[in-house]
Amino acid sequence: MRTEVRKLKKVKLRSPVLVEGLPGMALVGRLAVGYLVEALRAEKFAELYSPHFPYYVIVDDEGRIRLPRGEFYYWRNPDKGPDLILLIGDSQAQTNEGQYEVATCVLEFAREHGVKTVITVGGYRTDSGGSRVVCASTNRKLLVKAVEAGAVISPPGSPIVGIAGLLLGLTNFMDMDALCLLGETKGHLPDPRAAKNVLKVLSKLLGIEVDFRGLDESIRKADRIEELLSEVEVGELLTGEAREGKRTGPRYGYIV
Amino acid sequence: MRTEVRKLKKVKLRSPVLVEGLPGMALVGRLAVGYLVEALRAEKFAELYSPHFPYYVIVDDEGRIRLPRGEFYYWRNPDKGPDLILLIGDSQAQTNEGQYEVATCVLEFAREHGVKTVITVGGYRTDSGGSRVVCASTNRKLLVKAVEAGAVISPPGSPIVGIAGLLLGLTNFMDMDALCLLGETKGHLPDPRAAKNVLKVLSKLLGIEVDFRGLDESIRKADRIEELLSEVEVGELLTGEAREGKRTGPRYGYIV
Amino acid sequence: MRTEVRKLKKVKLRSPVLVEGLPGMALVGRLAVGYLVEALRAEKFAELYSPHFPYYVIVDDEGRIRLPRGEFYYWRNPDKGPDLILLIGDSQAQTNEGQYEVATCVLEFAREHGVKTVITVGGYRTDSGGSRVVCASTNRKLLVKAVEAGAVISPPGSPIVGIAGLLLGLTNFMDMDALCLLGETKGHLPDPRAAKNVLKVLSKLLGIEVDFRGLDESIRKADRIEELLSEVEVGELLTGEAREGKRTGPRYGYIV
Amino acid sequence: MRTEVRKLKKVKLRSPVLVEGLPGMALVGRLAVGYLVEALRAEKFAELYSPHFPYYVIVDDEGRIRLPRGEFYYWRNPDKGPDLILLIGDSQAQTNEGQYEVATCVLEFAREHGVKTVITVGGYRTDSGGSRVVCASTNRKLLVKAVEAGAVISPPGSPIVGIAGLLLGLTNFMDMDALCLLGETKGHLPDPRAAKNVLKVLSKLLGIEVDFRGLDESIRKADRIEELLSEVEVGELLTGEAREGKRTGPRYGYIV
Numbered sequence A, B, C, D: 001m002r003t004e005v006r007k008l009k010k011v012k013l014r015s016p017v018l019v020e021g022l023p024g025m026a027l028v029g030r031l032a033v034g035y036l037v038e039a040l041r042a043e044k045f046a047e048l049y050s051p052h053f054p055y056y057v058i059v060d061d062e063g064r065i066r067l068p069r070g071e072f073y074y075w076r077n078p079d080k081g082p083d084l085i086l087l088i089g090d091s092q093a094q095t096n097e098g099q100y101e102v103a104t105c106v107l108e109f110a111r112e113h114g115v116k117t118v119i120t121v122g123g124y125r126t127d128s129g130g131s132r133v134v135c136a137s138t139n140r141k142l143l144v145k146a147v148e149a150g151a152v153i154s155p156p157g158s159p160i161v162g163i164a165g166l167l168l169g170l171t172n173f174m175d176m177d178a179l180c181l182l183g184e185t186k187g188h189l190p191d192p193r194a195a196k197n198v199l200k201v202l203s204k205l206l207g208i209e210v211d212f213r214g215l216d217e218s219i220r221k222a223d224r225i226e227e228l229l230s231e232v233e234v235g236e237l238l239t240g241e242a243r244e245g246k247r248t249g250p251r252y253g254y255i256v
Helices: A025-039 A096-112 A140-148 A163-171 A192-206 A212-236 A248-253 B025-039 B096-112 B140-148 B163-171 B192-206 B212-236 B248-253 C025-039 C096-112 C140-148 C163-171 C192-206 C212-236 C248-253 D025-039 D096-112 D140-148 D163-171 D192-206 D212-236 D248-253
Strands: A004-007 A017-020 A043-049 A056-059 A070-075 A084-089 A117-125 A133-137 A159-161 A177-185 B004-007 B017-020 B043-049 B056-059 B070-075 B084-089 B117-125 B133-137 B159-161 B177-185 C004-007 C017-020 C043-049 C056-059 C070-075 C084-089 C117-125 C133-137 C159-161 C177-185 D004-007 D017-020 D043-049 D056-059 D070-075 D084-089 D117-125 D133-137 D159-161 D177-185
Touching: A004 A096, A017 A025, A017 A096, A017 A163, A025 A084, A025 A117, A025 A177, A025 A192, A025 A212, A043 A096, A056 B163, A070 A096, A096 A163, A117 A163, A117 A192, A133 A140, A133 A192, A140 A177, A140 A192, A159 A163, A163 A177, A163 C056, A177 A192, A192 A212, B004 B096, B017 B025, B017 B096, B017 B163, B025 B084, B025 B117, B025 B177, B025 B192, B025 B212, B043 B096, B056 D163, B070 B096, B096 B163, B117 B163, B117 B192, B133 B140, B133 B192, B140 B177, B140 B192, B159 B163, B163 B177, B177 B192, B192 B212, C004 C096, C017 C025, C017 C096, C017 C163, C025 C084, C025 C117, C025 C177, C025 C192, C025 C212, C043 C096, C070 C096, C096 C163, C117 C163, C117 C192, C133 C140, C133 C192, C140 C177, C140 C192, C159 C163, C163 C177, C163 D056, C177 C192, C192 C212, D004 D096, D017 D025, D017 D096, D017 D163, D025 D084, D025 D117, D025 D177, D025 D192, D025 D212, D043 D096, D070 D096, D096 D163, D117 D163, D117 D192, D133 D140, D133 D192, D140 D177, D140 D192, D159 D163, D163 D177, D177 D192, D192 D212
Parallel strands: A017 A084, A017 A117, A117 A177, B017 B084, B017 B117, B117 B177, C017 C084, C017 C117, C117 C177, D017 D084, D017 D117, D117 D177
Antiparallel strands: A004 A043, A043 A070, A056 B159, A070 A084, A133 A177, A159 C056, B004 B043, B043 B070, B056 D159, B070 B084, B133 B177, C004 C043, C043 C070, C070 C084, C133 C177, C159 D056, D004 D043, D043 D070, D070 D084, D133 D177
């Protein structure tokens, strides 16, 4: 088995923008783009499989099984703005070469559908959290647009790790522009508030109206978990484990 | 050397079911399917070799040497039920890509022999052990059959790691159905009792009569080891190592 | 994506010498060759990309993004000496095979441009630092030249790790000669003084005049940091971590 | 660069036996076969290179540089016994697949030269050392011969790790027989005494007369180091590091 996209449906789109939200830091991208899929009632039209995804399968609510995968959804813009291709999934690739291979495969699929702009969504870790959306781009104009929509430019030198970064880097070879939107987060728990912050910038940038109230219940839940954990962590800090995020990392990092 | 099946004998089978039991969690699958091979007097007809198996060789009782490998056995059903292909072996692949490659190779071999149904057998770790058999499937009908034979449906979200899971996930691309039967186990020692529990469900599901009394001596031995260890572990718990299973994991995990 | 050189400009050079300075021990090579690029106003004419570089992208001063890469610069010698190809970049390959692949790709590019001599630059770790430049070569004559230029011959048996070493080893198959110049360094911080020491030998060897005063400010800064750290480290030595360089290694090792 | 043998000289041999002694446990194989190369004045006729060897180069006594490699030597038997191909080198492959690839490459080279018998030499770790030579084989007759020459048959179930094992396992597919001779050793230091023990069995088995006195000086040195270390280790045992061989492993494991 190779890294490959399996098409479920033939779709022709109008100057579509690819928005990527695979699981990463605090699941910000996964939560944001996953919410978009639901809010826009986007339709799945392809799946990406790879031997670089982890070697397990996932059991769904009815005891059915499937491989970890990426899922491509499309949404036809009823107004004159661009159509969307939304990418969410279960995992990122597990090795260096795997990351390059999956990112290349995603971009080739995007190019086939006429994508000229790629937007990746993720989390930006800061010790104190924060509510800003940090952006970086391969293209000055796109960067300015993101700033106008409310983002702040990333400080230089900071690496953007994983597919959210690689997709941008690789567009340089593919006649596409790309933008990265990263929501500030403390990073040790799934962070729907950071996801909402990113979605505000993203929807403004794309000229799409989305009702974000559906995320508020998730935000309240996350706040309660955070509160509970802050009590527990006093004890854990004695062993230093909590700082390194060993507990939450793997549990939330792969399966959604 | 590539991952490949070496055929020892040409065999034509009647709508065979593949039952996989490579070493994994508490060796449940290896013990169960290995017992089946003996009880049914199944005959070996092929071996699987791979550079993704660990780089050592195994010395047998007479000082002879061989590579780690998978072994395919066949059994002709004297009644009207399906024939069986039984897969046991020394090890699983050691890397992510290796796991995908070996699982794909197994399924291609199965397809050549007309297999339409794959059943994988393994252990399901719970802190308190238990005697249930957990199932998951790519196919609703197969799942119902497993439940009728005494299994309970797996809770959603729990990943099934290794070849027992991957074989199921990959059948989605191969016009086969697949079922996974996992015996509950504490998971830190080879667990013949869990193997017996799985075999009860499996034999009922397949409509095959197997005498399980041969496993009872192994179960008694395992109980004695468990007892002895439970005394030792009081001391070890002070260092925390026993919980993580560092001691027993690698020793039993690879060679059988 | 494969490991590949992307040419920005077609350039014909006169018996050019390749000088490699990718990031490694104490960044000595990166600092030395990077300084040479600036001091000689060398011009970039090609970039090397590889899926073996780490899977992140780098944000520059203006929020723009790019993949980690190697950069080839050329410099035309106004005198009768050889032209230069200078290689600097963000990272070395992350795996064993990746290191071989990137090094081979560099040498093939060099060969295309008629390179017959390769010089790699790096750091040589000693507990007490030191100001010597250690050399080793695939060719006796080149070694003698380096010694005449002020270097001392490397003690036998010591391995030269990474691309600075591999490039030399691989030239044996490519009708090229190669020399390695390693500046002594304590190795736990970027070391511009070691870089200056190497440059003195290198410039003498190549018969090029370079003004090294531009490095003196960096040296003063590094000295101040060293001083500050020496106070802090008294405490850290109690845990033994400082000795192993765990703290500074990754921080400085990859991004420049 | 691929794993490949580079031939230095065309050689035709009379039913040669391949004897492998790459560095491994306590360097027993490397010391034994290296001694044989010198004692028999065998001549080098080929080298094996691989991107699976570690990514560094080695500096020789005169400041010259080369990649890690395997070296094939041949020796023409003046009597009616078999000629020999002796394999020594700097390192084993660093990954699972690399181990399989290098071992396969060695056997293909051997087959080209008409090799029908492969003997691998290494160390066999026991807590108390010992002076026995443990053997295992793919062939009953060869095993009996080794026992007649003084070896004892390996206990079943014990894995033989690395190329000394893989070469045996892989001959099963290549119309060759293979034998493994492992000298008992405590395993935490290079062990010339174990090497001598193996050589006694090997020379008897091959019907070759070799003067082993040249190893006695090395044995005396090793004994002195052992003595010194036994005093030091009392202190180190407090941290438990000495047991795991962290200190000596890497230093002796790769470069000889």
